[in-house]
Amino acid sequence: AKRYSITLLPGDGIGPEVISIAKNVLKVAGSLEGIEFLFQEMPMGGAALDLTGVPLPDETLSTAKSSDAVLLGAIGGYKWDKNEKHLKPETGLLKLREGLKVFANLRPATVLQQLVDSSTLKKEVAEGVDLMVVRELTGGIYFGKPRGFSTNENGVEIAYNTEVYAAYEIDRIARVAFETARKRHGKLCSVDKANVLEASMFWRKRVTEIATEYPDVELSHMYVDNAAMQLVRNPKQFDTIVTNNIFGDILSDEASMITGSIGMLPSASLGESGPGLFEPIHGSAPDIAGQDKANPLATVLSAAMLLKYGLGEENAAKRIENAVLDALNRGFRTGDIYSPGNKLVGCKEMGEEVLKSV
Amino acid sequence: AKRYSITLLPGDGIGPEVISIAKNVLKVAGSLEGIEFLFQEMPMGGAALDLTGVPLPDETLSTAKSSDAVLLGAIGGYKWDKNEKHLKPETGLLKLREGLKVFANLRPATVLQQLVDSSTLKKEVAEGVDLMVVRELTGGIYFGKPRGFSTNENGVEIAYNTEVYAAYEIDRIARVAFETARKRHGKLCSVDKANVLEASMFWRKRVTEIATEYPDVELSHMYVDNAAMQLVRNPKQFDTIVTNNIFGDILSDEASMITGSIGMLPSASLGESGPGLFEPIHGSAPDIAGQDKANPLATVLSAAMLLKYGLGEENAAKRIENAVLDALNRGFRTGDIYSPGNKLVGCKEMGEEVLKSV
Numbered sequence: 190a191k192r193y194s195i196t197l198l199p200g201d202g203i204g205p206e207v208i209s210i211a212k213n214v215l216k217v218a219g220s221l222e223g224i225e226f227l228f229q230e231m232p233m234g235g236a237a238l239d240l241t242g243v244p245l246p247d248e249t250l251s252t253a254k255s256s257d258a259v260l261l262g263a264i265g266g267y268k269w270d271k272n273e274k275h276l277k278p279e280t281g282l283l284k285l286r287e288g289l290k291v292f293a294n295l296r297p298a299t300v301l302q303q304l305v306d307s308s309t310l311k312k313e314v315a316e317g318v319d320l321m322v323v324r325e326l327t328g329g330i331y332f333g334k335p336r337g338f339s340t341n342e343n344g345v346e347i348a349y350n351t352e353v354y355a356a357y358e359i360d361r362i363a364r365v366a367f368e369t370a371r372k373r374h375g376k377l378c379s380v381d382k383a384n385v386l387e388a389s390m391f392w393r394k395r396v397t398e399i400a401t402e403y404p405d406v407e408l409s410h411m412y413v414d415n416a417a418m419q420l421v422r423n424p425k426q427f428d429t430i431v432t433n434n435i436f437g438d439i440l441s442d443e444a445s446m447i448t449g450s451i452g453m454l455p456s457a458s459l460g461e462s463g464p465g466l467f468e469p470i471h472g473s474a475p476d477i478a479g480q481d482k483a484n485p486l487a488t489v490l491s492a493a494m495l496l497k498y499g500l501g502e503e504n505a506a507k508r509i510e511n512a513v514l515d516a517l518n519r520g521f522r523t524g525d526i527y528s529p530g531n532k533l534v535g536c537k538e539m540g541e542e543v544l545k546s547v
Numbered sequence: 548a549k550r551y552s553i554t555l556l557p558g559d560g561i562g563p564e565v566i567s568i569a570k571n572v573l574k575v576a577g578s579l580e581g582i583e584f585l586f587q588e589m590p591m592g593g594a595a596l597d598l599t600g601v602p603l604p605d606e607t608l609s610t611a612k613s614s615d616a617v618l619l620g621a622i623g624g625y626k627w628d629k630n631e632k633h634l635k636p637e638t639g640l641l642k643l644r645e646g647l648k649v650f651a652n653l654r655p656a657t658v659l660q661q662l663v664d665s666s667t668l669k670k671e672v673a674e675g676v677d678l679m680v681v682r683e684l685t686g687g688i689y690f691g692k693p694r695g696f697s698t699n700e701n702g703v704e705i706a707y708n709t710e711v712y713a714a715y716e717i718d719r720i721a722r723v724a725f726e727t728a729r730k731r732h733g734k735l736c737s738v739d740k741a742n743v744l745e746a747s748m749f750w751r752k753r754v755t756e757i758a759t760e761y762p763d764v765e766l767s768h769m770y771v772d773n774a775a776m777q778l779v780r781n782p783k784q785f786d787t788i789v790t791n792n793i794f795g796d797i798l799s800d801e802a803s804m805i806t807g808s809i810g811m812l813p814s815a816s817l818g819e820s821g822p823g824l825f826e827p828i829h830g831s832a833p834d835i836a837g838q839d840k841a842n843p844l845a846t847v848l849s850a851a852m853l854l855k856y857g858l859g860e861e862n863a864a865k866r867i868e869n870a871v872l873d874a875l876n877r878g879f880r881t882g883d884i885y886s887p888g889n890k891l892v893g894c895k896e897m898g899e900e901v902l903k904s905v
């Protein structure tokens with residue numbers, strides 16, 4: 190039997206609930222494909238802060254680094270919102286991404302026919318949306334230096350951050366994006382603000398150069414403000430989108446909400462080598478934590494991405510994806526995707542229904 | 548009779564067409580209220596580049612500065628897209644904003660009952676949306692230094708920009724936003740990325756301090772990625788939004804597309820004193836330029852904002868707003884907002900219909 194070590198980071202809020210479901214689904218899907226998992230659960234985010242005083246303990250990072258893949262629930266909550274920066278759960282997540290060097294964040298936004306009514310967009314606009322945002326994840330203004338607080342030459346208080354990209358950072362994310370587009374429908378839209386920002390002009394230039402390596406992929410460019418509009422106007426025009434860290438943060442969340450089922454959407458964060466990081470797109474939803482109300486499917490589908498992109502286990506991944514569709518087809522819905530005529534279930538029951546179909 | 552000098556900057560693409568309509572509407576509305584306008588038309592954007600070699604000639608800026616208000620059509624087009632930065636039409640616009648010191652950009656996004664079907668959002672989601680984005684316009688990453696291209700310590704090519712805010716820049720835009728919210732429904736949502744960026748932490752801190760001057764306004768904070776989602780999920784939750792330059796660029800365009808009638812939306816850019824800058828939110832639409840297809844109403848409504856916010860001429864402003872509603876009520880629609888059962892008209896005819904009702 191093949192064996193993989195998986196680091197589980199339940200995190201905060203609904204994180205533990207959805208991770209426990211995804212773990213069971215992984216186990217069963219794995220065993221049916223002759224795969225065995227060694228799970229190691231480690232503290233992260235607010236949970237780690239409460240336990241150890243830091244949002245990403247060294248042991249959590251080293252365990253994650255030495256495993257084959259990392260599955261994260263969610264982090265953050267009101268309790269830690271006012272913490273100083275180095276004591277925020279979010280800072281732990283950024284350090285984890287940095288530590289694992291996972292520079293490429295793949296965020297699919299797909300409208301399932303079963304859930305088309307969950308979108309706030311008109312049916313004819315939402316139907317058939319199937320796009321992938323490839324977000325640069327370890328560079329740009331999230332990590333750029335200098336950053337901080339200071340006073341300017343007139344003694345006025347200021348605060349600042351630096352948006353910075355090196356050629357190789359753009360080149361490698363562009364290659365991931367072109368490869369992704371090639372496996373999808375061959376269309377890549379690079380999003381920037383090259384009419385204003387030097388960092389974006391450089392981004393556009395490098396992406397255009399890398400494009401010569403992918404003559405079969407059709408490349409276009411769009412300004413970020415226009416992209417934010419086009420996602421609302423006609424999301425179906427997009428196949429694959431590539432963009433920087435902060436624009437990717439904004440646009441991928443917008444795209445996911447357009448599908449109407451943010452509780453359904455997984456993500457994968459990949460580096461050149463080493464373990465990938467897999468997590469649902471949604472947050473920790475502290476207001477429904479511990480109430481068995483969370484939708485576990487985004488985390489279950491993140492586990493499928495883990496199998497596919499992290500371990501190359503396509504068959505086991507397909508099993509999970511199909512099991513999710515099957516549970517939906519049989520009418521099971523958590524509250525966030527419920528519509529009349531379906532069966533309202535909690536987090537655990539949804540997990541059991543998925544397990545039945547794996 | 549009161550007299551005001553107005554600088555008209557037709558700009559590029561559909562700019563000249565829509566400005567000529569708005570000029571006529573201003574004339575008539577003014578004369579009915581005992582107001583006389585002295586119009587001075589100046590080159591700007593691509594048109595200025597072709598004529599003078601720069602996107603904002605000194606004379607254009609000095610004329611604008613010494614007038615009572617500035618009305619801009621639109622700038623930009625494919626022709627100048629590959630220009631070097633200092634020769635881009637957009638650079639002219641940024642210099643104009645900087646030169647006029649118009650730090651506060653007000654961008655309403657309203658769904659008119661007559662046009663609710665134009666939105667790609669479901670009727671029940673779009674209906675009744677009436678929000679105002681207050682965008683900081685002369686600071687942040689648009690203007691921050693250092694910026695440019697360089698090589699890092701390893702000899703790698705890099706490009707960078709600086710997101711920077713001084714205390715007084717945040718304070719003054721916050722005050723405009725609180726004043727705006729106070730005149731609307733008393734709710735202000737400040738949007739930032741304070742879980743990651745120092746510049747945003749500072750933004751949040753200052754806005755929270757200024758809030759003590761406005762105990763009657765209810766202040767909330769939201770992360771920009773969440774705001775991009777919430778605008779799609781439930782735009783009606785927002786009254787007034789205040790945010791920085793780049794987030795405001797993205798969110799105001801998203802909000803305007805949510806209304807489905809971007810051809811209808813005006814904007815006002817105001818400073819501490821001196822002339823304000825008024826412009827439609829839409830771009831120069833080069834593909835329909837010169838074809839009498841453009842929707843002039845965004846520019847006509849920008850003229851109304853000019854009267855109201857720029858000159859304090861509320862009555863004349865109201866005349867124009869009512870005339871626009873009246874033309875819509877009589878069923879006149881340009882192509883962008885057309886729906887069956889209405890009368891499809893071109894730019895000029897729409898202008899005439901508005902004039903009839905002024």
Ligand SMILES: CC(C)[C@H](C(=O)O)[C@@H](O)C(=O)O
Binds near residue numbers: 279282438742743772
């Ligand atoms: C929690 C936060 C730091 C994070 C980000 O901004 O990257 C989140 O919004 C995300 O998109 O994964």
Ligand SMILES: CC(C)[C@H](C(=O)O)[C@@H](O)C(=O)O
Binds near residue numbers: 641796
């Ligand atoms: C044309 C461009 C420089 C401008 C901006 O980014 O501010 C535009 O998108 C706008 O929003 O007015």
